[in-house]
Amino acid sequence: MTDEHPTRDLVAEFEAAYATRPPWDIGEPQPAFAALAADGRLRGRVLDVGCGTGEHALMAAGLGLQATGIDAAPTAITIAEDKARDRQLTARFLVWNALQLRSLGEQFDTVLDCGLFHVFDDDQRDQYVEALRTALPAGGRYFMLCFSDRQPGDRGPRRVTEAEVRSSFAEGWIIDVIEAVKIDITIDPDGAQAWRVSLTRQDG
Numbered sequence: 001m002t003d004e005h006p007t008r009d010l011v012a013e014f015e016a017a018y019a020t021r022p023p024w025d026i027g028e029p030q031p032a033f034a035a036l037a038a039d040g041r042l043r044g045r046v047l048d049v050g051c052g053t054g055e056h057a058l059m060a061a062g063l064g065l066q067a068t069g070i071d072a073a074p075t076a077i078t079i080a081e082d083k084a085r086d087r088q089l090t091a092r093f094l095v096w097n098a099l100q101l102r103s104l105g106e107q108f109d110t111v112l113d114c115g116l117f118h119v120f121d122d123d124q125r126d127q128y129v130e131a132l133r134t135a136l137p138a139g140g141r142y143f144m145l146c147f148s149d150r151q152p153g154d155r156g157p158r159r160v161t162e163a164e165v166r167s168s169f170a171e172g173w174i175i176d177v178i179e180a181v182k183i184d185i186t187i188d189p190d191g192a193q194a195w196r197v198s199l200t201r202q203d204g
Contacts, residue, residue: 010119014073018053023156023185024115025052029059032145032181032196033114037063041143041198044109047135049098050116054080054091060112061091068108070096099124101131108135111142115183118146118157129168136201142173144197145183151193165197174200 018025029037033056036042042065048057051069053076060067061084069091071077080093096104098116111132120128132142149159162178169175176198182191 011072014071015075018073018075018079021186022052023187024183026184026186027055029055030114030145030184032183032194033112033143034059036143041141042110042112043141045107046110046112047108048112048114049101049132049135050113050119051080051093052076052114054083054093056112056114057091057093058083058087058089060110061089062087065110067091068106069093070098070104072097099127099131102134104135106135107137107140109137109140111136111140113142113144113146115145115147115157117144118160125168133172133201138201138203140201142197142199142201144199145181145194146197147183148180148193148195150180156192160195162195165195169197169199172202174202176200 037059042060042063044065046057046060046065046067048067048069051057051071054069057067057069069080072095074095077093077095084091117128136142146160147157149161151159165178166175179196181194181196183194184191
């Protein structure tokens with residue numbers, strides 16, 4: 001009997017993407033996250049989860065915050081470390097599975113997620129949200145950018161509905177705001193339709 005839904009090898013997929021320049025690697029912070037930084041909403045210890053080549057961790061480091069970036073793709077982490085040296089910024093980058101945040105054994109005041117949530121299937125999404133619980137204390141903030149179901153066509157990652165976001169974070173989180181924004185990408189000057197989600201971790 002064949003498996004109709006084979007498990008994706010996300011590490012291999014992302015390693016292959018970084019053999020060239022992937023569409024999401026725009027060489028600077030996403031405007032939707034840069035706006036959060038400008039508004040002073042990044043605080044304390046910052047974790048950039050699924051950090052890619054590190055732009056958002058480096059943005060936090062540039063603000064004088066203690067920044068860590070994790071990604072499962074070693075190539076992306078190597079590029080991020082090179083950027084940190086070139087820009088003379090202090091940030092820590094680790095090859096790490098975002099589903100295994102508990103084993104990192106650390107907590108952060110702010111978690112940034114640009115384009116990771118939408119790559120997971122349903123089971124992995126539940127694992128990921130549970131992992132985030134271990135990385136954020138009560139009162140910690142989680143900011144997410146994900147592909148939106150408002151994006152036409154089927155090219156690119158899975159689309160996410162507002163209802164899916166609310167369902168995923170229904171327990172143990174306060175959904176502060178879900179905003180319609182865009183993710184800048186290299187292959188379309190108009191960008192891609194996205195949600196920017198701001199959440200606060202609750203007790204329990």
